[in-house]
Amino acid sequence: xxxxDWTIHEMADALRAGRVTSRKLTEDALARIAATDGKLHAWxxxxxxxxxxxxxxxxxxLAAGDATPLTGVPLAIKDNFNVTGLPARAASKILGxxxxxxxxxxxxxxxxxxxVLVGKTNHDEFAMGSSGEYSAFGPTHNPWNLDYSPxxxxxxxxxxxxxxxxxxxxxxxxxxxxxQPASHSGIVGIKPTYGRISRYGIFAFASSLDQVGPFAxxxxxAALLLQTMAGVDPRDATSAPVPVPDYLAACAxxxxxxxxxxxxxxxxxxxxxxxxxxxxxxLAKLEGAGAKIVExxxxxxEYCVAAYYIIAPAEASSNLARYDGVRYGYRSRxxxxxxxxxxxxxxxxxxxxxxxxxxxxxxxxxxxxYDAYYGKAQKARTLIxxxxxxxxxxxxxxCAPTAPETAIKLGERVDDPLAMYVSDILTISVNLAGLxxxxxPCGKDRGGLPIGLQIIGPAFGEERVFQTAAAYENARGFDxxxxxxxP
Amino acid sequence: xxxxxxTVIGLxxxxxxxxxxxxxxxxxxxxxxxxxAHICPCCLGLPGALPVPNQxxxxxxxxLAAALDATIHEMSIWSRKNYFYPDLPKGxxxxxxxxxxxxxxxxxxxxxxxxxxxxxxxxxxxxxxxGKSQHGEGLDAAYSVLDFNRCGVPLAEIVSEPDLRSxxxxxxxxxxxxxxxxxxxxxxxxLEEGSFRCDANVSVRPSGDRRLRxxxxxxxxxxxxxxxxxxxxxxxxHIAVYEQGGQIFQETLLFDSTRGQTFPxxxxxxxxxxxxFPEPDLPPLLVAPALIERARAELPELPWATxxxxxxxYGLSPYDAAVLTDDAAVAEFYEEAAGLADPKLVANxxxxxxxxxxxxxxxxxxxxxxxxxxxxxxxxxxxDGTISGKIAKDVLPAVAAGEGAPREIVEKRGLxxxxxxxxxxxxxxxxxxANPKQLEQYRSGKTNLFGFFVGQAMKQTKGKANPQVVxxxxxxxxxxx
Numbered sequence: 001x002x003x004x005d006w007t008i009h010e011m012a013d014a015l016r017a018g019r020v021t022s023r024k025l026t027e028d029a030l031a032r033i034a035a036t037d038g039k040l041h042a043w044x045x046x047x048x049x050x051x052x053x054x055x056x057x058x059x060x061x062l063a064a065g066d067a068t069p070l071t072g073v074p075l076a077i078k079d080n081f082n083v084t085g086l087p088a089r090a091a092s093k094i095l096g097x098x099x100x101x102x103x104x105x106x107x108x109x110x111x112x113x114x115x116v117l118v119g120k121t122n123h124d125e126f127a128m129g130s131s132g133e134y135s136a137f138g139p140t141h142n143p144w145n146l147d148y149s150p151x152x153x154x155x156x157x158x159x160x161x162x163x164x165x166x167x168x169x170x171x172x173x174x175x176x177x178x179x180q181p182a183s184h185s186g187i188v189g190i191k192p193t194y195g196r197i198s199r200y201g202i203f204a205f206a207s208s209l210d211q212v213g214p215f216a217x218x219x220x221x222a223a224l225l226l227q228t229m230a231g232v233d234p235r236d237a238t239s240a241p242v243p244v245p246d247y248l249a250a251c252a253x254x255x256x257x258x259x260x261x262x263x264x265x266x267x268x269x270x271x272x273x274x275x276x277x278x279x280x281x282x283l284a285k286l287e288g289a290g291a292k293i294v295e296x297x298x299x300x301x302e303y304c305v306a307a308y309y310i311i312a313p314a315e316a317s318s319n320l321a322r323y324d325g326v327r328y329g330y331r332s333r334x335x336x337x338x339x340x341x342x343x344x345x346x347x348x349x350x351x352x353x354x355x356x357x358x359x360x361x362x363x364x365x366x367x368x369x370y371d372a373y374y375g376k377a378q379k380a381r382t383l384i385x386x387x388x389x390x391x392x393x394x395x396x397x398x399c400a401p402t403a404p405e406t407a408i409k410l411g412e413r414v415d416d417p418l419a420m421y422v423s424d425i426l427t428i429s430v431n432l433a434g435l436x437x438x439x440x441p442c443g444k445d446r447g448g449l450p451i452g453l454q455i456i457g458p459a460f461g462e463e464r465v466f467q468t469a470a471a472y473e474n475a476r477g478f479d480x481x482x483x484x485x486x487p
Numbered sequence: 488x489x490x491x492x493x494t495v496i497g498l499x500x501x502x503x504x505x506x507x508x509x510x511x512x513x514x515x516x517x518x519x520x521x522x523x524a525h526i527c528p529c530c531l532g533l534p535g536a537l538p539v540p541n542q543x544x545x546x547x548x549x550x551l552a553a554a555l556d557a558t559i560h561e562m563s564i565w566s567r568k569n570y571f572y573p574d575l576p577k578g579x580x581x582x583x584x585x586x587x588x589x590x591x592x593x594x595x596x597x598x599x600x601x602x603x604x605x606x607x608x609x610x611x612x613x614x615x616x617x618g619k620s621q622h623g624e625g626l627d628a629a630y631s632v633l634d635f636n637r638c639g640v641p642l643a644e645i646v647s648e649p650d651l652r653s654x655x656x657x658x659x660x661x662x663x664x665x666x667x668x669x670x671x672x673x674x675x676x677x678l679e680e681g682s683f684r685c686d687a688n689v690s691v692r693p694s695g696d697r698r699l700r701x702x703x704x705x706x707x708x709x710x711x712x713x714x715x716x717x718x719x720x721x722x723x724x725h726i727a728v729y730e731q732g733g734q735i736f737q738e739t740l741l742f743d744s745t746r747g748q749t750f751p752x753x754x755x756x757x758x759x760x761x762x763x764f765p766e767p768d769l770p771p772l773l774v775a776p777a778l779i780e781r782a783r784a785e786l787p788e789l790p791w792a793t794x795x796x797x798x799x800x801y802g803l804s805p806y807d808a809a810v811l812t813d814d815a816a817v818a819e820f821y822e823e824a825a826g827l828a829d830p831k832l833v834a835n836x837x838x839x840x841x842x843x844x845x846x847x848x849x850x851x852x853x854x855x856x857x858x859x860x861x862x863x864x865x866x867x868x869x870x871d872g873t874i875s876g877k878i879a880k881d882v883l884p885a886v887a888a889g890e891g892a893p894r895e896i897v898e899k900r901g902l903x904x905x906x907x908x909x910x911x912x913x914x915x916x917x918x919x920x921a922n923p924k925q926l927e928q929y930r931s932g933k934t935n936l937f938g939f940f941v942g943q944a945m946k947q948t949k950g951k952a953n954p955q956v957v958x959x960x961x962x963x964x965x966x967x968x
Contacts (some may be wrong), residue, residue: 207767321578
């Protein structure tokens with residue numbers, strides 16, 4: 001049996017029973033990455049020595065009886081996290097050879113639990129994109145079909161988990177960047193409530209929307225990762241001082257009595273029939289297992305894309321101002337003066353999608369346009385948030401598709417940003433409202449590409465989300481298989 | 488200045504708060520250390536770093552707002568002010584924009600004629616300072632260097648209403664505000680080091696007109712003198728332009744102190760659209776009503792109140808009270824000494840010899856080498872006749888030099904007046920014995936020799952004999968009574 005096929009919980013059991021060492025697990029992971037990543041390009045940095053040193057430390061900890069369930073488990077980290085000593089470039093050329101001088105809170109908590117960080121994964125530059133194709137280092141390929149995108153922006157983390165390089169990974173989700181690649185790659189991914197995990201040490205894209213979250217192959221593994229990272233952080237003023245409940249216990253609760261809302265606005269035109277059918281099928285399974293399905297309405301859904309594509313670029317235009325060639329990262333050569341240095345460093349350092357969003361955001365915040373754009377978008381956001389508050393008065397969770405379609409072919413949409421933006425329609429409302437959203441596989445389309453079921457909870461209602469997801473995993477009636485990726 | 492034109496001035500003052508650490512990170516807030524000794528991912532704007540507001544900064548701002556009698560808002564909003572400059576590492580400054588911490592305050596100033604005038608405070612908000620760029624001067628011309636020690640240091644920006652009617656009033660307002668922030672302990676008030684900085688907005692209008700005319704803004708005025716000079720120049724310029732039928736354009740100016748003239752900043756430097764928007768990394772700043780109450784309740788006596796109390800309590804002239812309350816350390820010194828000796832004499836000594844001594848030695852009153860108790864002791868020695876005022880002036884530097892308490896020095900140096908009759912009588916008898924000829928002459932009517940005998944007595948006692956006692960005893964002895 002190949003250790004890379006194990007889930008986190010299976011690895012934890014084997015490690016504690018002494019059937020395997022962390023060094024062996026890590027070596028297996030590194031070997032599988034070396035063998036298959038040439039085809040996937042999920043990784044930007046594979047830190048062999050760094051990983052093995054952590055593995056050896058984990059083995060000592062295991063031997064000392066001081067282990068947590070994550071001790072010795074290899075994980076992947078999106079490139080937009082700071083992990084001390086590893087390159088951190090947010091998949092952008094503008095960071096040059098930047099090496100993180102400090103550690104993000106999320107990775108620090110994983111490391112404190114003994115997890116082994118194997119390296120940094122590919123993604124759309126600064127997490128701006130829905131296909132992974134906007135990485136400055138080239139796209140990631142979908143392990144289910146190498147001609148396809150694994151989704152984005154957390155393309156590499158999703159592909160690395162689906163391809164069983166590692167049993168778990170971290171991503172960030174500003175408008176769907178965890179949930180949509182989880183859906184397209186056939187794995188589990190959760191974006192927790194805004195404020196649930198500290199944002200300290202992750203490269204900011206849109207501060208009021210960004211959240212850290214885990215990928216895994218099972219709901220329980222995702223719950224364990226979230227459990228380890230969640231909780232208030234004095235370094236992030238927007239992290240929430242809300243107690244962290246037992247998410248694994250929630251996974252065992254079963255679906256009886258759960259009221260599941262299905263928003264009618266999420267099954268409108270543009271949803272592929274395969275996606276709609278798979279999601280309806282999943283709902284039927286949940287109903288069969290004892291949950292109650294209720295149709296609900298989120299009337300302001302139509303404003304989500306417009307509001308999001310004002311707010312996110314506006315914040316991004318400010319957050320990315322620091323990449324100016326002055327103190328670190330890429331600086332253009334032979335510049336005439338300061339202004340020229342700024343302009344050329346930024347034009348040469350940022351890719352086209354990042355540049356586009358900085359321009360949109362700068363425009364939206366400009367004096368004279370602020371009220372018409374940013375101001376109005378914030379009002380729409382309030383209405384969208386209220387939609388969900390109203391809905392959660394009558395239901396426990398909301399279930400919906402994750403994306404209108406399954407994964408797109410690489411190159412298919414890279415020159416059509418608007419079509420790319422519209423495909424985010426089913427995920428961005430959750431960011432605008434600051435809610436938790438989990439995605440897990442619920443079927444495949446006629447081409448064999450995975451389809452994900454999205455489960456949305458009320459703020460800090462991750463327990464209900466995990467409860468629903470685990471219930472569906474038990475009820476879905478088929479064993480999810482994993483794609484073969486041949487060396 | 489021609490009576491036809493009325494001057495209208497409003498000031499924006501940036502006050503560096505004296506917190507232990509910076510506004511949004513835990514780096515030390517200190518001036519003058521090695522460049523870039525106090526930096527971290529947050530104040531350096533490294534990717535992923537986040538700001539966390541310093542409670543000490545908020546407490547100091549509340550004190551300041553309370554002292555300005557301003558409305559303190561229970562909820563205010565942090566905003567980002569976006570612009571590119573190398574010493575601004577995030578590409579934006581965290582500030583407050585449309586919802587500041589406080590608004591509608593006032594500051595009373597004492598005009599030259601002694602009357603009081605209240606200047607309105609439009610708003611006071613919090614923000615972070617930028618770093619420092621250095622160009623030229625011993626550096627490769629192709630490079631500028633950056634020091635981020637100051638970057639992220641908390642600032643309170645205090646914006647006045649356009650209530651000031653002359654450059655003198657503007658300077659008085661600044662002096663009063665500086666005195667206040669120093670008194671509150673929220674700023675060291677050091678203009679040269681940039682912890683107290685001023686921008687001035689100025690316009691003129693025909694007296695009686697209610698409508699404000701176009702204003703110009705003079706930036707970075709770093710001394711009271713320059714504020715006055717720059718405003719005087721600018722007021723004259725406005726008037727001259729209008730009187731020649733010209734027009735004033737809204738622009739941002741700098742002051743060239745060597746030429747005594749204002750000149751426009753390059754237009755590029757002022758053509759900013761700051762694209763303010765709410766800082767998404769920080770929740771709204773919430774201040775509990777109890778905290779606001781406490782800030783008001785715990786205010787120390789404010790400088791203008793101290794002034795009035797000095798006049799009433801110590802019987803000082805308004806002028807003396809103004810001199811003594813100008814510097815909180817001097818006021819504190821004065822009060823301590825005035826409780827131990829005659830308040831008016833103490834005032835004279837503090838304003839005279841002691842101030843001269845502080846200046847001469849270049850020490851701050853707070854670190855006075857002569858303690859208030861020592862000064863009071865010295866003054867009491869004069870008052871009770873132990874030493875003369877003239878000798879006291881010699882004793883003061885000795886106290887400052889650490890030779891001991893005034894009485895000790897007087898005794899050690901033998902400066903005590905000899906008033907003991909027995910001792911003086913013995914000395915006088917010896918003098919009479921040693922000068923039989925003069926005694927004979929005196930007794931035969933040459934009474935102007937009395938001075939000679941007094942002189943001998945003083946010589947014998949090295950000037951310490953109490954002149955009154957010597958006179959009395961001599962008279963008795965000479966007249967043979």
